[in-house]
Amino acid sequence: MNRSLRPSLRAARPLAVLGVAATLLAAGCSSGGSGTAPGDPANGGTPQQGGSVTFAMPPNATPNWIFPIATPGHTQAYNGTIRQQVFLPLYVYDGTDTSKPDVKAGAAELPKYSEDGKSVTITMKDDLTWANGEKVTARDVEFWFNLIKANKEKWATYNEGQFPDNIAKFTLVDDKTFTMDLTQAYNPDWFTANQLTRMSPMPQKAWDIQEAGGQVGDYDRTPEGAKKVFDYLIGEAGKLSEYATNPLWKVADGPFTIKEFTTTGQVTLAKNPKYTGEDAAHLDTVTLKPFTSAQAELNVLRSGGVDYGYLPALALSQQKTIESMGYKVEPWDGWAITYIPYNFNNPEMGPVFKQLYIRQAVQMSVDQDTIARVIWHDQATPGYGPVPQVPPGSYLGEKQKTNPYLFDLDKAKALLTSHGWEIQNGVATCTRPGGGDDQCGEGVEQGTQLKFQLLTESGSTETDNTMQELQSSLSKIGIALSIKSEPLNSVLDHSPVCKPEEAACSWQLSFFGTQGSWYYPAYPSGEDIFAGDAGTNLGSYSDPKADELVKASTSSTSPTAMQDYSSYLAENLPVIWMPNPAYQVSAIKKTLGGVVQDPMAGMTPQRWYLVK
Amino acid sequence: MTRFLAKRIGQALVVVALVTVIVFLLLHTVPGGPARGILGPQATAAAIAAFNHEHGFDRSLPEQYWMYVSGLLHGDLGASYTLNQSVSSLIEQRIPKTLVLTGLSTLVALLVAIPLGVWQGRRRKGLTDYFITTLVFIGYATPVFFLALILVIVFAEKIPILPVQAPQAETLAGLFADSRGLVLPILAGAIASVAVFSRYMRSAVLDNLAEDYVRTARAKGASERRVVWLHIMRNSLTPIVAMLGYQLPVLFSGALVIESVFNYPGMGLLFWNAAQTSDYPILLGAVLVIAVATVIGSLIADILQAFIDPRVRGAIK
Numbered sequence: 001m002n003r004s005l006r007p008s009l010r011a012a013r014p015l016a017v018l019g020v021a022a023t024l025l026a027a028g029c030s031s032g033g034s035g036t037a038p039g040d041p042a043n044g045g046t047p048q049q050g051g052s053v054t055f056a057m058p059p060n061a062t063p064n065w066i067f068p069i070a071t072p073g074h075t076q077a078y079n080g081t082i083r084q085q086v087f088l089p090l091y092v093y094d095g096t097d098t099s100k101p102d103v104k105a106g107a108a109e110l111p112k113y114s115e116d117g118k119s120v121t122i123t124m125k126d127d128l129t130w131a132n133g134e135k136v137t138a139r140d141v142e143f144w145f146n147l148i149k150a151n152k153e154k155w156a157t158y159n160e161g162q163f164p165d166n167i168a169k170f171t172l173v174d175d176k177t178f179t180m181d182l183t184q185a186y187n188p189d190w191f192t193a194n195q196l197t198r199m200s201p202m203p204q205k206a207w208d209i210q211e212a213g214g215q216v217g218d219y220d221r222t223p224e225g226a227k228k229v230f231d232y233l234i235g236e237a238g239k240l241s242e243y244a245t246n247p248l249w250k251v252a253d254g255p256f257t258i259k260e261f262t263t264t265g266q267v268t269l270a271k272n273p274k275y276t277g278e279d280a281a282h283l284d285t286v287t288l289k290p291f292t293s294a295q296a297e298l299n300v301l302r303s304g305g306v307d308y309g310y311l312p313a314l315a316l317s318q319q320k321t322i323e324s325m326g327y328k329v330e331p332w333d334g335w336a337i338t339y340i341p342y343n344f345n346n347p348e349m350g351p352v353f354k355q356l357y358i359r360q361a362v363q364m365s366v367d368q369d370t371i372a373r374v375i376w377h378d379q380a381t382p383g384y385g386p387v388p389q390v391p392p393g394s395y396l397g398e399k400q401k402t403n404p405y406l407f408d409l410d411k412a413k414a415l416l417t418s419h420g421w422e423i424q425n426g427v428a429t430c431t432r433p434g435g436g437d438d439q440c441g442e443g444v445e446q447g448t449q450l451k452f453q454l455l456t457e458s459g460s461t462e463t464d465n466t467m468q469e470l471q472s473s474l475s476k477i478g479i480a481l482s483i484k485s486e487p488l489n490s491v492l493d494h495s496p497v498c499k500p501e502e503a504a505c506s507w508q509l510s511f512f513g514t515q516g517s518w519y520y521p522a523y524p525s526g527e528d529i530f531a532g533d534a535g536t537n538l539g540s541y542s543d544p545k546a547d548e549l550v551k552a553s554t555s556s557t558s559p560t561a562m563q564d565y566s567s568y569l570a571e572n573l574p575v576i577w578m579p580n581p582a583y584q585v586s587a588i589k590k591t592l593g594g595v596v597q598d599p600m601a602g603m604t605p606q607r608w609y610l611v612k
Numbered sequence: 613m614t615r616f617l618a619k620r621i622g623q624a625l626v627v628v629a630l631v632t633v634i635v636f637l638l639l640h641t642v643p644g645g646p647a648r649g650i651l652g653p654q655a656t657a658a659a660i661a662a663f664n665h666e667h668g669f670d671r672s673l674p675e676q677y678w679m680y681v682s683g684l685l686h687g688d689l690g691a692s693y694t695l696n697q698s699v700s701s702l703i704e705q706r707i708p709k710t711l712v713l714t715g716l717s718t719l720v721a722l723l724v725a726i727p728l729g730v731w732q733g734r735r736r737k738g739l740t741d742y743f744i745t746t747l748v749f750i751g752y753a754t755p756v757f758f759l760a761l762i763l764v765i766v767f768a769e770k771i772p773i774l775p776v777q778a779p780q781a782e783t784l785a786g787l788f789a790d791s792r793g794l795v796l797p798i799l800a801g802a803i804a805s806v807a808v809f810s811r812y813m814r815s816a817v818l819d820n821l822a823e824d825y826v827r828t829a830r831a832k833g834a835s836e837r838r839v840v841w842l843h844i845m846r847n848s849l850t851p852i853v854a855m856l857g858y859q860l861p862v863l864f865s866g867a868l869v870i871e872s873v874f875n876y877p878g879m880g881l882l883f884w885n886a887a888q889t890s891d892y893p894i895l896l897g898a899v900l901v902i903a904v905a906t907v908i909g910s911l912i913a914d915i916l917q918a919f920i921d922p923r924v925r926g927a928i929k
């Protein structure tokens with residue numbers, strides 16, 4: 001999926017509050033289930049071919065797109081999951097190993113980069129065909145590329161300067177191979193994980209048409225033609241009720257085809273009998289079932305109505321009951337980080353936030369272990385830097401591996417008092433302004449009080465409790481934190497990137513991470529959130545060394561580029577690092593095998609199987 | 613009567629038009645607009661500008677309103693930003709499901725509440741009256757959410773005789789084919805309404821019992837049965853009919869809590885989610901439907917009352 005706050009889950013919380021009474025009641029009333037657990041694949045059992053599985057989607061996740069090029073508003077996580085079962089992307093990553101793509105699940109062999117990192121050659125797999133019998137070729141990738149190039153502004157994932165702007169030339173070498181010349185040298189890991197994963201061959205010999213019933217041609221090779229073809233295909237993609245029947249979407253090359261796609265969001269994938277690759281589905285059908293609320297899902301889960309569901313946060317106390325009903329309960333870690341940005345451009349507190357020692361004092365006041373263990377019931381992982389802490393991989397810098405700022409209120413307080421702050425009536429007040437070592441720091445005026453305002457998303461007890469814990473810790477070192485809760489969209493609206501003179505710059509701290517603040521693609525570089533000019537660098541964090549390291553992580557071929565970046569930002573604290581909540585706590589029937597909980601929120605249902 | 617109707621319909625049109633203007637203005641004065649909410653935090657300024665241009669947010673308010681109204685006059689309610697469907701098709705899918713739920717709940721509630729109210733009215737201050745009043749108050753005071761959950765736990769988990777969720781079919785025929793699944797949601801919706809309707813009915817019966825016409829009917833030798841079920845009940849229905857008229861928008865606006873607990877996507881949930889995601893076209897479309905239902909409901913209530921109550925009939929000629 002694309003780097004972002006998961007949109008499907010952004011809609012997921014409205015009724016969470018209602019779940020409180022429900023869950024507590026249900027917990028009190030449940031007294032265990034049958035106590036029998038059928039064959040667990042982990043403990044042996046015989047994998048079966050065929051069968052059906054039902055997967056529960058998060059509340060109000062409504063898949064609404066099938067076309068491999070998503071337009072704005074159609075980027076929900078489950079759209080990608082469904083699409084890539086039907087139309088194979090060039091490369092797919094499995095977040096349990098972010099160092100290389102899961103070649104089996106994609107349409108091409110591993111990419112080959114030139115020595116200078118300025119061109120890449122890709123060969124398509126030999127055994128893949130479309131459902132109409134045509135081979136999957138390099139021309140099918142060119143078709144995708146031409147449509148993107150001519151319509152990039154309509155593509156939801158387009159970022160200026162990135163794909164397709166960074167491709168100088170696309171050349172077909174032969175039927176199976178193509179080369180792309182890049183506008184500059186790129187880090188191969190970054191380019192494969194964050195750019196090539198967006199590419200997806202599309203059946204040119206079936207889709208290169210400009211109108212319904214039109215002849216197939218090479219229209220995509222001119223910009224005008226590409227625009228017409230794109231508009232036609234987008235128009236067809238707008239007919240959601242026809243997804244299961246429109247002949248266009250039948251020309252699949254993935255392990256599944258669409259059997260059902262209802263307007264309320266239920267999607268049933270059926271094994272593609274015409275799939276010719278090496279990753280064929282075991283199951284006959286997989287149904288992705290929508291739910292109106294987490295409570296509704298929990299009710300159905302408790303009645304055994306889904307094979308792969310989840311426990312809402314407040315129902316975690318029911319783990320034993322659910323397990324006794326034949327489910328495994330496992331947290332699904334997300335390839336994400338969670339944080340609170342400082343608004344460095346806030347006219348009042350900006351100068352304060354710019355002082356590293358203040359950020360250090362704040363970070364030392366975040367009791368991440370307790371928050372993760374007590375408030376999140378161990379379903380969150382403390383995070384110390386810009387790279388996801390779990391699963392630990394080669395991108396984690398040494399500094400980030402071990403928390404450089406352990407929870408220590410005395411040390412935090414000492415940092416403030418040694419820099420000229422005196423605690424008056426419980427609030428630290430600057431008494432020694434100036435830029436010296438024992439002074440408050442440049443731009444901080446005498447009499448400035450450490451009173452921070454935090455805008456936080458509403459609707460989650462865990463988040464509310466986390467913020468109260470933070471407020472309590474900070475108050476002990478002389479920082480008064482006032483908390484204002486708003487719905488997520490409103491929090492995002494009210495914490496834009498801004499200039500000090502703008503009215504919109506009145507926010508100081510902002511939290512939007514109940515379900516993780518930022519989900520990364522496989523290569524967790526920070527060009528979108530921590531580079532000085534990044535679009536989602538909400539707090540306008542600006543540090544020349546950080547910029548250099550971000551740039552190196554995407555463009556240098558050095559294998560340590562990411563680690564250097566990770567270590568530096570872990571220490572430089574562009575934001576307050578917070579524990580990262582699990583993507584979800586899954587309940588998986590013990591009869592369902594082959595499940596990998598991909599931290600990047602992807603799924604490979606073709607590898608699921610039932611056991612006897 | 614014709615003049616009355618023409619006048620009321622005229623008023624109704626003005627009310628609906630005003631509602632669209634007010635809701636439109638309210639939505640469009642929300643700072644930031646829907647782009648950030650729809651496109652997410654990663655959206656670039658260019659993407660937001662493109663979204664605003666595509667949906668006309670870069671035009672003046674009157675211009676935007678005119679675009680909306682002219683679409684409306686052509687039967688076009690616009691398209692949802694988030695669901696990849698037209699608003700009219702979304703409402704078309706949801707309204708029948710919602711009406712099945714809310715309509716049947718109300719019907720069940722009335723069938724129970726009217727006789728109950730009459731019965732209680734006649735046995736005022738008896739032990740059974742107190743007992744039923746207590747039960748009804750408990751039903752009224754219990755949050756629907758909690759009630760729904762108790763029903764699920766008791767009838768779907770402890771004594772598994774009913775399904776935990778409402779029927780998942782897309783069509784009405786499909787819904788009724790799995791009618792067992794409708795029992796719990798309808799029951800959950802009906803219980804609170806029983807309380808409201810039966811209380812109104814009870815007090816109306818109490819009022820009527822003391823009326824002269826009741827004494828006259830009794831004096832003329834009418835049987836108690838006839839007095840109660842013909843004279844008193846008919847006259848006591850007036851407040852219920854008035855309430856029912858105003859219940860119409862409630863029927864159309866759905867039952868958010870029941871829909872969410874029983875996994876039954878209806879109008880309530882559609883509206884709620886649209887509000888969460890700033891999906892303006894859905895919000896406008898749903899408000900319009902509810903506004904129309906409100907004015908029609910009050911009109912129907914007036915007409916029905918005229919049929920029941922000759923005094924009202926006289927007043928509207």
